[in-house]
Amino acid sequence: MKHYLPLMFALILALAGNGCAVDTRPVVTVYAYHSDPPLYLPEKNNDLSQEWVKKFNHWQDQVEFRLVHLQRTELNRLVDAGKPYVILWANPLWFAFRDSQLQSSEPIFWDADIVISSSQQPLQYQGPEDFRGLRLGGRKGFYYKGLEQIIEDRELLRVDVGHDIDNYQRLSRNEIDAFIMTRASFLYWQQHKPELKELYVARTPHDAYSRHLLVSHGYQNLLPLINDFVEHCAQSLQWQARLKYWGVEKLLNPFELEFEELMDIEPQQAPDDPKSPTSSL
Known part of the structure; x- marks a missing residue:
């Protein structure tokens, strides 16, 4: 038995050395x-x-x-x-x-920046000019193309928050008319947060x-x-x-992919526009 002790000791040291390997990258x-x-x-x-x-x-x-x-x-x-x-x-x-x-x-x-509004008051967004006269939820530190002049003309009120869910809550309380979020985040909401309802997604993204x-x-x-x-x-x-x-x-x-395939939802008509190219969640 004593002849096996050195071998066992060496094996223990080798295993210990492997377990304590240091990442030197x-x-x-x-x-x-x-x-x-x-x-x-x-x-x-x-x-x-x-x-x-x-x-x-x-x-x-x-x-x-x-x-x-x-x-x-x-x-x-x-x-x-x-x-x-x-x-x-x-x-x-x-x-x-x-x-x-x-x-x-x-x-x-x-990815893309998409325009979200309430299904009760859907915004049929085609471009930045459609934001005139509205209250838009944005994100702190984020740039959205084409909005500077409208904001400077005081025809768009942009109010920024830290998270998309904050804008969702403000939209639910009718404190804003629409907000911009990424398509990736919206797709995550669809799959993991089905309780977030009554949202209207404009088919035309604000940016891609x-x-x-x-x-x-x-x-x-x-x-x-x-x-x-x-x-x-x-x-x-x-x-x-x-x-x-x-x-x-x-x-x-x-x-x-077509837009409807990318969003993984069927296009739906706006309540007041039978030709609306938008989709509803």
């Missing part, structure tokens, strides 16, 4: 600023942002991403100050005027865009690795299943 902070599901769900301790970062870290061994959530206004100040960054779920057009040297990954998926990772000049060497991972995810059935859980799997390639 360089750590890079990844910022996410969205405050709504599926991109941010602090009460559930899991969301699409966390899943993306975890999958990236598991997929490769060159760098470790660590996710940090910031408010958009905080992130704007960070970029304006010239600090290094990697930003998840952003579009280069939103930050290029703050940093002319930023670069972006390939698109992760496509792709979502990427943005990197500052010092992190541009990471782009080939990031782009390889984006391509990997686009082909991964496991990742597509996770996107389906979050309700956004159809946003991987929305240009192949």
Whole structure:
């Protein structure tokens, strides 16, 4: 028996060493600023942002991403100050005027800003001019194209909040006439919050865009690795299943879809307009 003791001791040390392995990869902070599901769900301790970062870290061994959530206004100040960054779920057009040297990954998926109103008073939105005379719910720190002049003319009252659910509640209390939210968040609501009812979704989005990772000049060497991972995810059935859980799997390639397919709801006529190209939830 005593002859086996050294062997057993060596085996225990080897197992202990494997269990205590230290990740020596360089750590890079990844910022996410969205405050709504599926991109941010602090009460559930899991969301699409966390899943993306975890999958990236598991997929490769060159760098470790660590996710940090910031408010958009905080992130704007960070970029304006010239600090290094990697930003998840952003579009280069939103930050290029703050940093002319930023670069972006390939698109992760496509999204849009959609116009939500009450099914009792539906807004048949075609463009920014349709907001004249209304009270519009927006988001703090967010830019919406085409609204500056209408607001300057005092023909649109924009009132910002921190979360989409705040705008939903204000719409329910008739404190605003409509609000803008992302299509991804609305799709999540459809799948996970069926109690949010009596919403009217204009068929014409206010804006459409792709979502990427943005990197500052010092992190541009990471782009080939990031782009390889984006391509990997686009082909991964496991990742597509996770996107389906979050309700956004159809946003991987929305240009192949009609609007009704993308929203996963049937178009419905507005009460006062038999030709209305809108859809109701």
